[in-house]
Structures are given as C-alpha cells and as structure tokens.
Amino acid sequence: xxxxxxxxxxxxxxxxxxxxxxxxxxxxxxxxxxxxxxxxxxxxxxxxxxxxxxxxxxxxxxxxxxxxxxxxxxxxxxxxxxxxxxxxxxxxxxxxxxxxxxxxxxxxxxxxxxxxxxxxxxxxxxxxxxxxxxxxxxxxxxxxxxxxxxxxxxxxxxxxxxxxxxxxxxxxxxxxxxxxxxxxxxxxxxxxxxxxxxxxxxxxxxxxxxxxxxxxxxxxxxxxxxxxxxxxxxxxxxxxxxxxxxxxxxxxxxxxxxxxxxxxxxxxxxxxxxxxxxxxxxxxxxxxxxxxxxxxxxxxxxxxx
Numbered sequence: 001x002x003x004x005x006x007x008x009x010x011x012x013x014x015x016x017x018x019x020x021x022x023x024x025x026x027x028x029x030x031x032x033x034x035x036x037x038x039x040x041x042x043x044x045x046x047x048x049x050x051x052x053x054x055x056x057x058x059x060x061x062x063x064x065x066x067x068x069x070x071x072x073x074x075x076x077x078x079x080x081x082x083x084x085x086x087x088x089x090x091x092x093x094x095x096x097x098x099x100x101x102x103x104x105x106x107x108x109x110x111x112x113x114x115x116x117x118x119x120x121x122x123x124x125x126x127x128x129x130x131x132x133x134x135x136x137x138x139x140x141x142x143x144x145x146x147x148x149x150x151x152x153x154x155x156x157x158x159x160x161x162x163x164x165x166x167x168x169x170x171x172x173x174x175x176x177x178x179x180x181x182x183x184x185x186x187x188x189x190x191x192x193x194x195x196x197x198x199x200x201x202x203x204x205x206x207x208x209x210x211x212x213x214x215x216x217x218x219x220x221x222x223x224x225x226x227x228x229x230x231x232x233x234x235x236x237x238x239x240x241x242x243x244x245x246x247x248x249x250x251x252x253x254x255x256x257x258x259x260x261x262x263x264x265x266x267x268x269x270x271x272x273x274x275x276x277x278x279x280x281x282x283x284x285x286x287x288x289x290x291x292x293x294x295x296x297x298x299x300x301x302x303x304x305x
Contacts, residue, residue: 005035009039012036012048016056018055046060090120090285094124094142094143094144095142095146096136098127099231101148104250110293130147143286148274150207150210164293167248168269169210169214169264171244171246171264172235174241175258185265188264193223196246198211207248214264231245239258
C-alpha cells in the first residue's frame with residue numbers, strides 16, 4: 001500500500017464512481033480499478049460492492065475511509081512541516097547571553113517579537129560569559145551569542161558580529177541611602193590604590209578584560225580582594241563596604257541600596273553588546289533571526305519602536 005493507492009481509494013469513496021474518480025485524478029479507469037484491487041488484496045478485505053449500475057462502500061470500506069483520510073491529513077501536515085523547516089520557520093535556536101544583557105529593555109522585546117513572528121522556532125536561552133560563548137559558538141554548542149566584548153575585541157574570521165546596544169562602564173562605591181548616581185566623575189588614575197571586586201579572569205569575561213585594559217593604560221594593576229561571577233553580587237559586596245568595582249551603567253537600573261555610580265574620566269569607558277554567530281552556519285532559522293535583528297536595529301536607528 002502506498003499514498004497513491006490511498007488517494008485513489010478516497011477519490012472512489014467520495015464519488016462512488018470509478019469513472020468520475022478517474023476524471024478527478026486525471027487518469028484512465030483501468031489503472032484506477034487495478035490499483036483498488038491491489039489495495040484490497042493487500043488489506044485482504046473488499047472495500048467496495050460493485051455492480052454495473054452502482055458502487056458502494058462495504059462496512060470495511062467505510063472504516064478504512066475514515067482511517068485513510070486521517071493518514072492523508074497527517075502526511076500533508078508532515079510535508080508542510082518539512083517545508084517550514086526548509087524555510088527556517090520551524091526549529092530551535094540555542095542562544096546564550098552575558099549577565100547584563102537581560103537588563104536592556106530591548107532584549108526581551110527582541111525575543112518576544114521574534115517568537116511572535118515565528119512561533120514554530122523555539123529559543124533555548126542560557127547564561128554564559130563572553131569567553132564561554134566564543135568557545136561554545138566554535139564547538140557548535142550554541143547558535144547565537146549576545147556578548148559584551150573587551151575594548152579591543154577583534155572577532156576571528158569564523159565569527160560575524162552585529163553591534164546592538166551601548167552603555168558605559170562606571171565606578172561603583174558604597175554610598176548613602178537613596179544615592180544612585182554621583183555628579184562628580186572620578187579619574188581612572190585615582191583608583192590605583194583601591195580594593196577591587198571583579199569577575200575571575202579565568203571566566204574569559206570581556207568586561208574583566210576591558211577593565212584590565214583601562215587600568216593598564218592608567219599605569220596600574222587592579223588589586224582584587226574579591227572575585228565574583230555575578231554583578232548583582234558585586235554590587236551587594238560594594239554596598240557592604242568591601243571594595244569598589246567597575247560595572248556597566250545598565251546596572252544602575254537595578255542596584256541595591258547603598259551603592260553609588262560615578263562616571264570615570266580619563267578612560268575609554270564606552271561598552272557595547274554585540275550579537276555573534278558563526279559566519280559559515282547557514283541554518284535558515286538562524287538567518288531569519290539575523291535579519292530580524294538587523295531590521296529592528298535599523299528601525300530603532302530611525303526612532304521607531
């Protein structure tokens with residue numbers, strides 16, 4: 001039994017006429033009759049009662065008709081699903097992000113907008129440092145990375161990037177209750193003798209590399225007294241008076257009480273979030289995501305939501 005025989009059977013069952021069914025199928029009647037006979041032999045039942053004047057479904061034929069319709073509908077749905085997969089509209093994308101990325105309002109809007117537009121594409125989200133994302137991209141463990149690169153980051157040729165959002169690095173110190181952003185900037189040189197709370201360098205964090213390059217340019221190495229993986233923990237330790245830190249300004253939106261953010265003078269503090277993908281990975285769903293991000297960034301550049 002094959003799908004051709006199922007289609008032939010359904011045509012005869014719906015018209016109750018071999019001649020009309022043959023016309024619908026654009027074939028001659030003898031091949032149609034032959035295929036129905038082969039189907040009956042395969043099933044070992046009679047599907048139609050035939051006379052010179054009429055054709056009627058047998059009890060087995062009526063039962064088989066219902067199942068044949070269901071099989072053909074499922075097959076049609078499977079074909080459509082495969083077509084969507086080729087177009088990239090069904091599938092799964094593995095996306096990683098650094099800790100500060102969800103704080104940007106445009107990030108959840110980006111994910112929500114894409115999933116509304118392409119509900120058949122599942123987004124698997126996971127948190128990774130910038131260095132971990134670069135490794136995971138090369139090892140095909142993720143498809144998309146949202147990372148915060150170091151100041152002089154140059155992606156390898158195998159990776160293509162797209163700049164999405166910007167903020168700046170700011171000094172955070174213990175402050176008075178209700179104080180969020182101090183008006184007076186602090187020169188980078190004045191931080192040489194301070195105790196720092198920073199990310200572990202082993203994480204391959206772009207933020208750590210950026211801060212280290214700023215200190216090196218100012219002629220000192222940060223004296224790190226605490227190493228933490230999350231900037232939310234960093235801010236809590238700063239509030240407790242255990243040291244100072246340098247974090248992206250986006251964290252000022254969610255800082256705990258007792259932390260003050262201050263601008264840094266005399267240093268290249270501009271920071272950015274970029275999207276990174278493998279240049280040679282040509283998944284259709286990944287291309288749809290790239291195009292969507294490009295369209296959104298273009299719309300935002302022109303002041304559209």
